[in-house]
Amino acid sequence: MTKYIFVTGGVLSSLGKGITAASVGTLLKHSGKNVGMLKIDPYINVDPGTMSPLEHGEVFVTKDGAETDLDIGNYERFLDTSFLKTSNFTTGQVYSSVIERERSGGYLGQTIQVIPHIVGEIVKRIKEAGEGHEVLIVELGGTVGDIEGLPFMEAIRQMKHDDEVEGTFFIHVTLIPFIKAAGELKSKPTQHSVQELRRIGITPQMIIARSELPLPKTFRKKLAMSCDVSSNSVIEALDAASIYDVPMSFLRQNILGPIAKELGFDELNPNMEEWDALVKKIVQPKKRVVVGFVGKYLQLKESYKSLTESLIHSGAHLDTRVEICWVDSEAIEARGAQELLKDCDSVLVAGGFGNRGVEGKIEAIKYARENKIPYLGICLGMQLTLVEYARNVLGFEGANSVEFDENTPYPMIYLIDNFLDQSGNTQLRTHKSPMGGTLRLGEYPCDTKDGSLLRKAYGGAKTIFERHRHRYEANPIYREALEGAGMIVTGESDGLIETVEIKGHPWFLGVQFHPEFTSRLQTPNPSILAFVQATLDAE
Numbered sequence: 001m002t003k004y005i006f007v008t009g010g011v012l013s014s015l016g017k018g019i020t021a022a023s024v025g026t027l028l029k030h031s032g033k034n035v036g037m038l039k040i041d042p043y044i045n046v047d048p049g050t051m052s053p054l055e056h057g058e059v060f061v062t063k064d065g066a067e068t069d070l071d072i073g074n075y076e077r078f079l080d081t082s083f084l085k086t087s088n089f090t091t092g093q094v095y096s097s098v099i100e101r102e103r104s105g106g107y108l109g110q111t112i113q114v115i116p117h118i119v120g121e122i123v124k125r126i127k128e129a130g131e132g133h134e135v136l137i138v139e140l141g142g143t144v145g146d147i148e149g150l151p152f153m154e155a156i157r158q159m160k161h162d163d164e165v166e167g168t169f170f171i172h173v174t175l176i177p178f179i180k181a182a183g184e185l186k187s188k189p190t191q192h193s194v195q196e197l198r199r200i201g202i203t204p205q206m207i208i209a210r211s212e213l214p215l216p217k218t219f220r221k222k223l224a225m226s227c228d229v230s231s232n233s234v235i236e237a238l239d240a241a242s243i244y245d246v247p248m249s250f251l252r253q254n255i256l257g258p259i260a261k262e263l264g265f266d267e268l269n270p271n272m273e274e275w276d277a278l279v280k281k282i283v284q285p286k287k288r289v290v291v292g293f294v295g296k297y298l299q300l301k302e303s304y305k306s307l308t309e310s311l312i313h314s315g316a317h318l319d320t321r322v323e324i325c326w327v328d329s330e331a332i333e334a335r336g337a338q339e340l341l342k343d344c345d346s347v348l349v350a351g352g353f354g355n356r357g358v359e360g361k362i363e364a365i366k367y368a369r370e371n372k373i374p375y376l377g378i379c380l381g382m383q384l385t386l387v388e389y390a391r392n393v394l395g396f397e398g399a400n401s402v403e404f405d406e407n408t409p410y411p412m413i414y415l416i417d418n419f420l421d422q423s424g425n426t427q428l429r430t431h432k433s434p435m436g437g438t439l440r441l442g443e444y445p446c447d448t449k450d451g452s453l454l455r456k457a458y459g460g461a462k463t464i465f466e467r468h469r470h471r472y473e474a475n476p477i478y479r480e481a482l483e484g485a486g487m488i489v490t491g492e493s494d495g496l497i498e499t500v501e502i503k504g505h506p507w508f509l510g511v512q513f514h515p516e517f518t519s520r521l522q523t524p525n526p527s528i529l530a531f532v533q534a535t536l537d538a539e
């Protein structure tokens, strides 16, 4: 039987509920517990796969190929665990399955209603996610009071009394604003938020209070009293120097005490030594490098969350602050790569979809290649290395990816119309395929070439496993031409070109996969680690 910790948010969004959930999970995991994580999202999209990164931040891809909320990325980075598609569901998925069941006669004449059917489906999915774990941490998207969150609230309320549930614990994350004019911290919004929770039958057992200033003892007491929790169950969450310090800060406040007591765990003593040492290197590293990060969704840095976190992980292991110099690919088109990248120790071109900014990325690649600057190209950033090489080394005028020019004379990157997906099913892909769920998604093996930077980065491994999210592939008919001119294929997956390198360049790697999805604080991704090391060597 599983115990459940529910994390809800009050007052406003962006308070760091995901980091809170992940931090509690980390402390329990390091105490030897088998922890599962689940994010439930009240939006109607079936998954975030079709949402703009500018709208919703990054789409995180799980090992089993689900496009999920970016919080699943936080869970994996903190808990050093690969979670599966069962770790995230949305209102869209809940309704889809209930309606499908209704259409196929699964409810035999009943009227289908939010209560009990939608709520019942939510409870069922939460329990499925909890199977096999001692404790499941469930983070509810949105804020208390949102109309679309109500069925989820009702579901977790009902679980308090469920015979199949061994115990429940409710954590509420809220904001304590500081009003400058009055010089005071204010508890009222939190009180209202807790009242709203109580109105729907949930009494939080712990308040995590986001605040700019430390909470004085008297304030804590007052907050505890008005929210009906004990004062050691008010945990303060100040802005942290690194998100990875949050578990340490919670631990110092003995967050596990009330959780263990309520859920009936014996004393919990997490071993956080290695973690703490890494956090210290993030906060006060000895060395520093600058990576030129070329992308197009720069207004919302959350769209590259996993990638920016992965640079922090590698930095921590190399005792280095990896500073990011954000370079908008469209600005390169206007001002040239040299001007914008000249102060960077290396160049990173991230993945992306759509035409905008592509020519600027190609210029950045040319600059890194010609000036022998360490280069890592991820997904689109790899595809464009082939386009750049074709145009500027092989002289293939008009070479492109068919994503950007359907009629290019040299389709270096093309569409495989008959594609075998992860479960062995044939996927038909054309330009007109629906957008949702037609990508190559999830983990695939990649065979590495002897003597390559890639194999070296992965400690000599002949086969590596990385995650994917793309529709187009490198076109094998140009392989011979490319290899004849010094661009070498160093990774292959089932006949597909996965990685390329350039002979004579100190460190140039293009990878079709997304290495950032498997990077964790404790185990940084090898491609990224080798890239940061190469950046250090070049500096």
Ligand code: GLN
Pocket (backbone or CB within 6 Å): 350, 351, 352, 353, 354, 378, 379, 380, 381, 403, 469, 470, 471, 472, 473
């Ligand atoms: N747009 C490219 C494709 O679909 C690359 C995708 C990516 O970078 N994630 O193949």
